[in-house]
Amino acid sequence: MSTRRRGEELEQAILHAAAEELRESGYAEMTMDRVAARAGTNKNAIYRRWPHRAALGIAAYRHLSDAVMPNPDTGTLRGDALEMLRQANQTWSSPHGTVLRDLLAAAADDPTLLDLIRERSGADTMDRAWLTMLERAVARGEAPPTAVHPRVATTPIMLLRAEYAMRGFPSVPDEVLVEIIDEVFLPLVRGRAHP
Amino acid sequence: MSTRRRGEELEQAILHAAAEELRESGYAEMTMDRVAARAGTNKNAIYRRWPHRAALGIAAYRHLSDAVMPNPDTGTLRGDALEMLRQANQTWSSPHGTVLRDLLAAAADDPTLLDLIRERSGADTMDRAWLTMLERAVARGEAPPTAVHPRVATTPIMLLRAEYAMRGFPSVPDEVLVEIIDEVFLPLVRGRAHP
DNA sequence: CTCGTAAGGTACGTCGCGTACCCTATAGGG
DNA sequence: CCCTATAGGGTACGCGACGTACCTTACGAG
Incomplete structure (x- = not known):
């Protein structure tokens, strides 16, 4: 037939x-x-x-996520960072994010699968976006050149991830995002000026 | 009988x-x-x-973990922080830690259970230990008083946790711990001096 | 002594993964 | 143009594990 x-x-x-x-x-x-x-x-x-x-x-x-990678340009480092963090929070708290977290949990004991997930979830692209955001801030004189560092760039996202692991899952409240930026990320960027 | x-x-x-x-x-x-x-x-x-x-x-x-809470006093903030982070890394990569991670994954969709885990895993005690460590550093004049802040205190542990979520599970290599302290934690503490 | 409550024993329903087996279509080479 | 290896279709099943149902048996309080 x-x-x-x-x-x-x-x-x-x-x-x-x-x-x-x-x-x-x-x-x-x-x-x-x-x-x-x-x-x-x-x-x-x-x-x-x-x-x-x-x-x-x-x-x-991968058939789910079209990986809308934001690239905000609000004029200030604080504005850009908050915007990216909010975007990430929204993604992670959406049904998409729930699926992603479940997959992570299911693959938690298999490094091969974890790599696959990282690849497909656009995590690396995300990290690069934070780095270029930092570079723009340096160009504006808002941050010292030494702030352009992978660990610095990934810190806010890492903190958000950990926050998800601790709480249940509605979504992380906005105050927390603001705190991550104001109490950790921005001081960290400033602190890298004076080694 | x-x-x-x-x-x-x-x-x-x-x-x-x-x-x-x-x-x-x-x-x-x-x-x-x-x-x-x-x-x-x-x-x-x-x-x-x-x-x-x-x-x-x-x-x-709770019958497993006797919660050996370290309280190192090496004389420097860097030394103390590294020691605590190493201790945490060891705990998390031990069989104990594996169990804990599996429990977290299993409870990931139930806030009630997550709270129970936090309670039993000694996470709060750990956070307090980081805070008092910061206070000692302030007393020594090694850190500004503004560095004593919950977000600052929990950042290294959060980063370690996130690191575990990304990789598989052998354990996080020591270089990463050093990087977390030197490239993030210490700059962050310094940066909080100048608001 | 009796009666409610909780423990013991056992069997079962259900679900979902992964596998086995056998049949059938189809592509690609001779 | 046929023929055979390969891969898809259909179906059934073993198995492990959770959670439940139901009855029987001990215990302790009044």
Whole structure:
């Protein structure tokens, strides 16, 4: 009858189905049977491509996130940083973010998978964005050149992540974001002027 | 025959059995049937006390951790901070830490349980220790009084935590700890001198 | 002594992962 | 143009583990 799908075509269909399940119900509900049914195939086809559920979940995640990478330019370092942090907070507290956190938890004991997640979640791109933001601040004379450092750039995001790990998940309140910037990030940037 | 255990006595037996399972095989292997068998009872007695596996795991965790809280006094802020961070890294990379991380992952969607974990994991005590360490540095004239701030005190630990979330689990290499102190914590403390 | 409460024993429903087996279409080479 | 290796389809199942149901048995308080 209808031509039987193969290779690339089938693979895309499976990924699409898995992504839909992720979007609608989250990782916990993304069962292998449901994905197979939704893709109009069976678990065999899936297990031939991915060794287990977690791998499929991670592979499917990229179909969700179009990774809207913000690049705010408010004129001040404080404004830019707050804006980026707020954006990150919004992403992490959205359904997307919930899925991402669940995937992280599921892959927590497998470094291979963790790398895959980092790759697909756009974390590296995010880190670069913070660095260029710092460079702009240096150009404006708002920050010392020594402030352009990976650890400095990633600190606010790291703190936000840790905040998520501690609390439950509604989302981190804005006061906390402001505090991260005003009490940690900006003092840190200033402090790097005088070694 | 032998007098049947009840109430408090039985409860302790269950917690002890669960803790042993946690120590020997980790949270993933701590199955309800095994705990029941090891405690010489059955699942009924467990489910009458804790609603689900995660709750039992968290309750049992306190039997593991004797919470060795370090209070180093090396004479310098840098020395103290590094020591505390190293201690934390060691704890988190030990079997204990693995259990704790697994519990965190399991409770990640239940704020009630997260609070319980924070309580039992000695996180608050740890935070206080960092604060008093900062106060000592202020007394020595090594840090400005404005550096004594909760966000400042918790930053290194938060960064370490986030580091764990990103990588797999062997343990965080010492260079990273040094970098957290030298490139973030100390500059931050300095930077808080000049608002 | 009796009666409610809690423990013991056991079996079961359910769910979801991962696997096994066998059949069927299809692509690609001879 | 056929034929065979390969991959997809269908289905069933083993298994582990959670959580529940139901009955029986000890214990302690009145």
